[in-house]
Amino acid sequence: MIIDARELNELTRRATQLMSETADVPRVLRNRLGAEHHLAQAAEAMQGSIEDFVRELRCFDISAQPIVADIFEES
């Protein structure tokens, strides 16, 4: 299965929304608990992971996907 441009746009939109919705979590925890607290650091790691995912999604090249023959076309 592959992703077409419309699906990719939708996935990117949802991922960006996820990133913006969670953006305040590290800030709140850092302000309340300090940057060294494990919760604040876990929140930073979470946000970093989401940002990596969104960055990769934005860079995803649709044309680089392998062409897969549709099995229904062969029947």
Added chain:
Amino acid sequence: MYIPEADFEQLIRTLSEARSRATELAASIGARLGTEHRLAKLAYAASLKVENMLREVRFSATQNPDTGGGLAELQDALQTETQPVTPTPINSSVGMPTGVQTMSSFAAQAGLESEHWVSLFVEDLTSQLRASGGITFEVAERLLQQRKDDFLRDFLVARRMYRTYPHLFPESHGQMGRAEGHTISQ
């Protein structure tokens, strides 16, 4: 340094919604590109981080002195008082519409209040079934988690209202005072 109860509420709400969104995204990408694809792995990793974060924040909320032990009590109640419900057997030879009807009547037969979380959860399930014609374990888990979060949120709001405005609850003030220390009934 501590986190006020209102901040915990907001964090739990945000992370709970984020977890649902991240899980759906990971599942969508995994289904399209395969779970071994780099993008799918990143999506799963992000989803896992959100899940762990939510778990840690929930745990911290139960330890927070500002919550006065109520959250811990509630978490205990969620763990210990949730009784398994034996659903009415569904005839597999019958089509989905009958199955949906069976689930709807199940909540009524259980004799629960219309706003009880089980009733609302069953409604969520049947709505999902009607809307999409099927349901997965992941969706059912997400719906259940949303109900748990709603319950926790409602409890925190109710308790804050009760503490802040006790004069608004004259009829229950004496009862709730006596009931303190007892397990919260769901």
